[in-house]
Amino acid sequence: MRPATVNVTCTQGTPYNVGLNAGTTTGGTTTLRKLNSSGHTLNYALYSDSGRTTNWGNTVNTDTVAGTAGTSATAYTVYGRIPGSQNTTAGAYTDSVTVTVTY
Secondary structure, eight states: OOOOEEEEEOTTTOOEEEHHHHHSSSTOOOOSSSEEETEEEEEEEEETTTOOOOOOOOOOTTEEEEEOOOSSSSSEEEEEESSOOOOOOOOBOOOOOOOEEEE
């Protein structure tokens, strides 16, 4: 999966947390999200670090990314991984994840 970018703009000096929900595919969680293609699913995960070791969820002070607003937007990279050896059909798999900024 290619990395994506989330940009956060807030009043300078404001502390905040950026969370990512479980997505819209039934059965997905913030640790094991699911892509969907006509009822078939493919597991994937989202991370806040390039080593793909820190899960990015939506529980403040647990698995969100904390920041403090500066003078311009702050860009956060979202890293994804689709584990291998999943037995599913070929297709175009999608999911929608909501970003929440809590301040």
